[in-house]
Amino acid sequence: MIAPACRLDVVSGSLPPPKTAAALVIGNELLSGKIEEANVHVLARTLRSLGIELRRVVMVLDDVDVIAREVKELSASHDWVFTSGGVGPTHDDVTVHAVARAFGAKVVEDPTLAAMLREHYQERCTDGHLQMALVPEGASLESHDSVRWPTIRLGNTWLLPGVPEIFRMKLAVVVDRLAGGVGFVSRAVFTKMDEGDLKALLDQVVERFPDVGVGSYPKWQDPAYKTKLTFDGRDPARVDAARDAFIALLPDGEPQRVE
Amino acid sequence: MIAPACRLDVVSGSLPPPKTAAALVIGNELLSGKIEEANVHVLARTLRSLGIELRRVVMVLDDVDVIAREVKELSASHDWVFTSGGVGPTHDDVTVHAVARAFGAKVVEDPTLAAMLREHYQERCTDGHLQMALVPEGASLESHDSVRWPTIRLGNTWLLPGVPEIFRMKLAVVVDRLAGGVGFVSRAVFTKMDEGDLKALLDQVVERFPDVGVGSYPKWQDPAYKTKLTFDGRDPARVDAARDAFIALLPDGEPQRVE
Secondary structure: OOOOOOHHHOOOOOOOOOEEEEEEEEOHHHHOOOOOOOOHHHHHHHHHHOOEEEEEEEEEOOOHHHHHHHHHHHHHHOOEEEEEOOOOOOOOOOHHHHHHHHOOOOEEEOHHHHHHHHHHHHHHOOHHHHHHHEEEOOOEEEEEOOEEEEEEEEOOEEEEOOOHHHHHHHHHHHHHHHOOOOOOEEEEEEEOOOHHHHHHHHHHHHHHOOOOEEEEEEOOOOOOOOEEEEEEEOOHHHHHHHHHHHHHHOOOOOOOEEO | OOOOOOHHHOOOOOOOOOEEEEEEEEOHHHHOOOOOOOOHHHHHHHHHHOOEEEEEEEEEOOOHHHHHHHHHHHHHHOOEEEEEOOOOOOOOOOHHHHHHHHOOOOEEEOHHHHHHHHHHHHHHOOHHHHHHHEEEOOOEEEEEOOEEEEEEEEOOEEEEOOOHHHHHHHHHHHHHHHOOOOOOEEEEEEEOOOHHHHHHHHHHHHHHOOOOEEEEEEOOOOOOOOEEEEEEEOOHHHHHHHHHHHHHHOOOOOOOEEO
């Protein structure tokens, strides 16, 4: 049986549906395997803690047309979009131009950013440095006490840098602005049964709890357990009930562990 | 100046364009941040070594409609597609069904896989285990001496597992089948200059060497260098020439290191 589509969308009656998000990860260096992508996981965890559902991640080359098309599509189909990468001053940094194109905006020099750059670089400030003052017209600069450099946001699209250390710092601004949603809860059950034996039991729980996301993850050669089952949702009582209903179906000696 | 679109596509006259690939990474556990994605990087490196250009990665939920739509699009626009995840027997494993739908194929039990499963599980073999014998009609099973379990391929779409250890093992089959392309070469130059100062120099090299991919990557707080410049292509002579032309533009005391 195929699982119902978008199970995570179905929440129990009292909760509004979660806000949705997409991430656009930009960089030739990632697709060529030179550098390992390091921002999606922390973004996913951060959004999860905010009660925002990350539904889609797309990784593309430093290509202004491709990025513009993706931003247009993702921003129209999700509540929030987060881009990662391509925000420096060099020829391969095309995210600002692409986001501007996606929204039909011009690229303009932001006076606040230009002043910050001039102050920072003093007499060393070049046209190259001032490229970092370019923003899509109409963008807002999102600041937070913990991060000196503002984050560019245009509509529902946040432009985050690719450098992992700076990406993490800037998430503080996102958290500050997007807090207030109902967070997800997650429970887990570990068993020594394999997925083939678990399938029939899981199908019963999935059918009884359409509002709970049920996941099954085999572990490769771990002596402690063979399969981890996860139960996710935003109503803790329903999530616990789904987990306990599953445990009740297990044979003697199981589960190995419950979280 | 915006970089020309798809620079990596432009190769010097004597070489045919590289084959292209896309990856579709499937799993609620990745988008919810429970598990960190671990297969794209090794796939990217492997394809690179085969001379195949990974142009796009999409990460989606365990949703058969979404996966089917992505496979249809990606397989039409790339030479090869690699899916990761969703190939087990439980309700959240929908990749076989989705790939079948993308290609308008039925899902059928493969007799070879069914026989292997029955032999492995003996009298313990359940309908759940036999779910793993389901394939899109018309699929081929790709095998290699180093991997006992065959990999399902339908047309240009390879169905790889999400478990990182097994994903890596199965890449041996991909390498065996897709070898023979002209590989990429990559050179690097490390400098203590910042991107703002480098921009004007890089623009000259990008203009002179449209067939070489030039990348610029700032390093966060590394005493050894501030920016890494990369030069990529499939013609080593042109890549070296681009790198050397860049080095010739640097001021005294630079570069810090060349690779």
